[in-house]
Amino acid sequence: MTTTFSSSSLYVGDLHPDVSESHLFEVFNQVGPVANLRICRDNTTRRSLSYAYINYHNSTDAERALDTLNNTPIKGKACRIMWSQRDPSLRKSGIGNIFIKNLDKTVDHKALYDTFSAFGNILSCKVVTDETNTSKGFGFVHYESQESAEKAIAKVNGMMINNQKVFVGPFKSSKERGATQEVKYTNVFIKNLSEDVSEQQLTDLLQAHGKITNLCIMTDEKGKSKGFGFANFEHADAAKGAVENENGKMFSGKVIYVGRAQKKLEREAELKHKFETKYQGVNLYIKNLDDSIDSDKLRATFSAYGTITSSKVMRDDKGSSSKGFGFVCYSTPDEASKAVAEMHGRMVGSKPLYVAFAQRKDVRRAQLEAQHTKFKSSRMPVQSIYPPTGPIFYPPAGMPVVYPQMIPRPPRAGWNGPVPQQGQYPPMQGQYPIRNPRGGVPPTGNHRNQPRPRPDGQQPAAQQPIAQQLIAEPQAVQPEVTLATVQSMPREQQNSFLGELLYPLIHASQPDLSGKITGMLLDSLTVEELFTLYQRTELLADKIKEALDVLTNNTNETPEQQ
Structure with a gap:
C-alpha cells in the first residue's frame, strides 16, 4: 500500500474489552519497536472503550503494522487499524467518506477493504456489527481523497458482492439524514383512553384516516381496559394523518395521545435523551x-x-x-x-x-464503580478498611475519642482489666483501638504521652465542647447522636466516627464484605449522606446492594482487567 502519511501513530479499534496494554504491546511490538501505547478508557468506570492509540519510533514500522496486522484477531475479535487522525475536522467533514449497505453477512472488514482499496488509499474501513460480532449489513470506507470516493461510488454502486446487490453512496451524518429522510410507520400508539371506550369506538375514530389492518385495546387479567392500545394502518400516510389530526383531541371525556408506536429500546433512548437535554x-x-x-x-x-x-x-x-x-x-x-x-x-x-x-441510576452506579476502582489501584488494599482487626490509630493531643453506645467491644483475650468507659482514650497495651477508615498508621512517638482522663473523670478543657455531648459517665445514659453533633467534630474525625456507626450495621448483613463496603461508602458519600444511612436502614440496604453489584462485577473481571 502506498500512502502519503509520514505519521508513526496508529488508531486501533474494535478491540475486545478484555484486551490489556501489555497484551496489545506484545502483538504490535513484533512488527517494530513500539514507543508507547494507550487504551482509551471511560473516565468514570475505567472500563475499556475498545480502541487504542499506538506510537512507533518511525513511520515505516507503523505502515508495516497497518499492512500486516489490520483485521488480525486479538482475543478472538478482529481489530481495525487506521492512521491516527488528530484533526477531528477531517473525520467529520465527510470528504472522501462513503456508505455501503445491503452487504452480505459474510463480508467482514478485510473483505470490504480488499474490495474498495483498488480505488485509492483508505484511511478507515469498517463493517458495523452487533454485540455478537455479526454484521449488520452496512459499513463505511473513508478515502484519503474525495476523488477516490467518487470513483468507488461510480464503479461499485449497484454491483453484486457475494451475490447481493449493494448500494454505495456519499456518507451523511444522522442530522443530514434526518433532515432529508422522514421516518415512515404504520403502527400507532394511543393512550389516556377512558375505561369505557371499546375497540369498535376507537376503530370508528381512526378509520377515517385510512384502512386499519389491526387494532386492540390492552386489558388486565379481569378484562378491564388499561387505557391504551395500538392501531396498525395499511398505509404510512394514513398512520401519519391519524397522529397529526387526533393527537391531543378530546375523546370520550379525555384528551388522548396518538403517536408513532416505538420499540422499548427506542423509547428508553428517547427518554434518556429527553432527561439529559431537558x-x-x-x-x-x-x-x-x-x-x-x-x-x-x-x-x-x-x-x-x-x-x-x-x-x-x-x-x-x-x-x-x-x-x-x-x-x-x-x-x-x-x-x-x-x-x-x-x-x-x-x-x-x-x-x-x-x-x-x-442523576440516572447508571450514572450513580458508575460513580460507585469508580470509587471501587480507585481502591484497587491505591497502595493500601481495600481489605484494610474496617477489617475485623485493623491498624491502631492513636489520636493526637486534644482530639476526643468516642465510642458509640451501640457498639459494645469486649476486651481482648488475656486482658483482665476493667472495660474502658465510652469517651476514654484507648488504654495502653493497644486495647480497644480505634479503626482508621483511611488505613492510617499510628503517628510516630510514644503514645503513652497522649493526654489521659483526669482522676475526677472529666476530660481536659480543650476536649469538652464535643466530649460533653458524647462521653457519658459510667452507668449514665448516652445522649442521642445528631447530625449537628457529627458536624461539630473536627473534619478528620467525622468519617472515623461515622464509620464506627455504620460498620456494625453493614456487618450484620454482610460480615465477609463489611470492611470493603464501609470503606466504599466513606470515600464516596458526604457526611450528611452517611448520617442519613445510619438513620434509615432501608436506604443503607440499597447502598449495600449497589456496592455488592459493583464488587460482584469486579470479581468477574479477568486478571488483565484488574
Whole structure:
C-alpha cells in the first residue's frame, strides 16, 4: 500500500474489552519497536472503550503494522487499524467518506477493504456489527481523497458482492439524514383512553384516516381496559394523518395521545435523551424527608428559590406512606443551583434534608464503580478498611475519642482489666483501638504521652465542647447522636466516627464484605449522606446492594482487567 502519511501513530479499534496494554504491546511490538501505547478508557468506570492509540519510533514500522496486522484477531475479535487522525475536522467533514449497505453477512472488514482499496488509499474501513460480532449489513470506507470516493461510488454502486446487490453512496451524518429522510410507520400508539371506550369506538375514530389492518385495546387479567392500545394502518400516510389530526383531541371525556408506536429500546433512548437535554441541571433529588412532607409541602418548601415546574414525593405501592425521598424540577439551572446551596443540610420537620441534582441510576452506579476502582489501584488494599482487626490509630493531643453506645467491644483475650468507659482514650497495651477508615498508621512517638482522663473523670478543657455531648459517665445514659453533633467534630474525625456507626450495621448483613463496603461508602458519600444511612436502614440496604453489584462485577473481571 502506498500512502502519503509520514505519521508513526496508529488508531486501533474494535478491540475486545478484555484486551490489556501489555497484551496489545506484545502483538504490535513484533512488527517494530513500539514507543508507547494507550487504551482509551471511560473516565468514570475505567472500563475499556475498545480502541487504542499506538506510537512507533518511525513511520515505516507503523505502515508495516497497518499492512500486516489490520483485521488480525486479538482475543478472538478482529481489530481495525487506521492512521491516527488528530484533526477531528477531517473525520467529520465527510470528504472522501462513503456508505455501503445491503452487504452480505459474510463480508467482514478485510473483505470490504480488499474490495474498495483498488480505488485509492483508505484511511478507515469498517463493517458495523452487533454485540455478537455479526454484521449488520452496512459499513463505511473513508478515502484519503474525495476523488477516490467518487470513483468507488461510480464503479461499485449497484454491483453484486457475494451475490447481493449493494448500494454505495456519499456518507451523511444522522442530522443530514434526518433532515432529508422522514421516518415512515404504520403502527400507532394511543393512550389516556377512558375505561369505557371499546375497540369498535376507537376503530370508528381512526378509520377515517385510512384502512386499519389491526387494532386492540390492552386489558388486565379481569378484562378491564388499561387505557391504551395500538392501531396498525395499511398505509404510512394514513398512520401519519391519524397522529397529526387526533393527537391531543378530546375523546370520550379525555384528551388522548396518538403517536408513532416505538420499540422499548427506542423509547428508553428517547427518554434518556429527553432527561439529559431537558431536565439536566434543573431536576433535584431530595431525600431524608420527614414523613409529614407530601408533594404540596415539598413544593411550598422549595418555591422560594424559583419557578417549580413539578414536585413529587415518592410513595409506596399502596400510596399510603412516603418513601422518604422525592424530586423538585425548576424552570432554570440557576434556580436549581440556588436551591441546592440553600437547602442541602437544612432541617425540615425533624430531619436534615439531603439535596442534590438528580442523576440516572447508571450514572450513580458508575460513580460507585469508580470509587471501587480507585481502591484497587491505591497502595493500601481495600481489605484494610474496617477489617475485623485493623491498624491502631492513636489520636493526637486534644482530639476526643468516642465510642458509640451501640457498639459494645469486649476486651481482648488475656486482658483482665476493667472495660474502658465510652469517651476514654484507648488504654495502653493497644486495647480497644480505634479503626482508621483511611488505613492510617499510628503517628510516630510514644503514645503513652497522649493526654489521659483526669482522676475526677472529666476530660481536659480543650476536649469538652464535643466530649460533653458524647462521653457519658459510667452507668449514665448516652445522649442521642445528631447530625449537628457529627458536624461539630473536627473534619478528620467525622468519617472515623461515622464509620464506627455504620460498620456494625453493614456487618450484620454482610460480615465477609463489611470492611470493603464501609470503606466504599466513606470515600464516596458526604457526611450528611452517611448520617442519613445510619438513620434509615432501608436506604443503607440499597447502598449495600449497589456496592455488592459493583464488587460482584469486579470479581468477574479477568486478571488483565484488574
